[in-house]
Amino acid sequence: MNSRDTSSRSVPASRGEGPPGDKLSLPEKAYYEIKRRILDNEFSSGSFRLEKELAELLDMSRTPVREAMIRLANEGLVEIRPRHGMRVLPVSAEDMVEIYDVLTALETQAVELLARRGLSDEELGQLMDAVDEMDDALADDDLTRWAAADERFHLLLVELCGNRRIATIVNTYWDQSHRVRMLTLGLRPRPTSSNNDHRAVVQAIQNGDVIAARDHHREHRVNSGRMLVELLDKYGLSSI
Template sequence: MASQPRAARSVQKDADNVIVSTQEKVSQAERAYIELKRLILDNELPAGSHLLEAEASERLGMSRTPTREAMLRLQTEGLVEIRSRHGMRVLPLSSRDVREMYEVLTGLESIAAYEVAKRGVSEAEMKSLRAAIDAMDSALAADDLAAWAKADERFHAQLVSLSENQRLIAVVNQFVEQAHRARMLTLKLRPKPLQSNRDHEALIDALVQKDAERARQIHHDHRERAKKTIVELLERLGF
């Protein structure tokens, strides 16, 4: 086979370089977005925090372009406000915001519980759910609330995933991320969440028995109690 002419090889090389450069830029913008969002949701950048573009770039260890793109993306999600020459400001979280988030989560996750119970769970699925509860129990025994929250979120994510309803999963994931911020803010102020673990055990029993209505009610009441606890704490704190 004849080799490509030099000019053609040069054009191809330039095109390849553009593709690689674009991929690196996208990757960096995605990394910047993920890290800034994590800082906000974990309250390492609390409500009212200001971060100049240069400061954010230095903190992330990358250039301003991907940092700016990440900030703009966070603004579209309602997490920050971008002001010209002032960088970004982390927007406050109100008790009303949290109440609305939990109302959505309560409704959709209860539907997921109903659908999963209706079809039943396999032995492997049940063991995975029980493993999350075991991790929650171990975390509480060690007074590690952050580990408890991580295991609890894993349980909820597995339950919703088992519904196999992709649209429901996508919407729930969006609101879980936002609710995580309020949860971490109040985690050490609320009573030890022993009841939450027992709620999950009762839910698994309903799933195994294929009692769809009972599963729906258990999960609905579970989320309602969580909403009440967190909203009342936020109101007491003046959010």
Template sequence: MTDSTKPKSQTQRAVEDMRALIFSGDLAAGTDHLEQELAQRLGMSRTPVREATLLLEAQGLLEVRARKGVRIQALSPDDMAEIYEVLTELESVSAYRAAKAGLSRSQLSQLAGSIDQMEAALRAEDREAWATADAAFHDELVALGGNSRIQSIVAMYNDQVRRARAMTLHMRPMPHQSNHDHRALYDAIARGDADAARAIHHSHRAQAQQMMVSLLKQFGLKRV
């Protein structure tokens, strides 16, 4: 049994702190940083920072460059188009599998709760709260699909999607259509209509891809 009170390692702290700096833009896309600089900024030694940069490189957030430190990866429209192609297919399979599983309303309560939170966030015009609830919805959808390999692949790309969303959150229209899509998907899963669930989610993700790519183009970002 894992002890939840166990203190975080220095490497875990470095990963979390660097992720926060990247997501906030304090470590901006395309910028270069020396290991020693990052260690001083985080108030720790170079060893956990070095280990953290390797983990963040695997997540696609930065590139470790020999004898040159790290470069924070930009999110180009092409990158995001490719990521969404993968997520659209895999999450749609998860929606299909969840509907096929004959899940009870109790088993779907977390999914429904995320929709309620998104709708409350829109009423309050709180985009950040909406984004948090939206991420929880997609995580739960993939979990309900019950395919551990899909979960692993989706997890590889989630940070990049959430980073792109953080960059564009205040550029997009209020996501009322997204909430409508989520509610329709929930209803299809609850009534066990697997084909409808897959089709609804595939359309939803395809539309999200078009919008995200268009918004990223406004940043003028390119692969580096």
């Protein structure tokens, strides 16, 4: 196994979670707090928020709020309306098709990179901890906990692969899909197959089997994306 140190890498425990507050500038604090409220659906899809309103809510001036909104707009989560603040962008079934096309391609590339170089003991432990947490969450019928562990597994794959650009892009598209995943969580079949898929991917990476790792992961992501789009269509959720 590769013994390369990975202690400097980390994956946020949840979407929108940033570094400790005392390490953040005001624009960063505004960014993470607004983002958290969007991803947790406190700021619902299609809703408008005035710059002044956000500044009062966050107890800061409008300048850092404006900088945060620009950053969120660049990430595709909001659109800025001059003199009106921001609008939270909805995500449609068509958006999800495009998002999962990107996630499938880039995560599969990350898996190939990992399979080619191998996993350190620490990396293997991190991935298996996430899968074990998924198993435990399902045993407890805790789908929210399962979804957090599932997300942690996928983000670990891209964080550990060594390509920072892949990790940055994948994180952006996970953010865009987060609300859809969480709001359809109770509508989907019990995700036992996802846990099994993850174990198969890790085993193939550990074995250095690039083709098996790539094919397992691609099939897993294609199936996941198709299921989410079918749920949106089935329940008439044109956008979330």
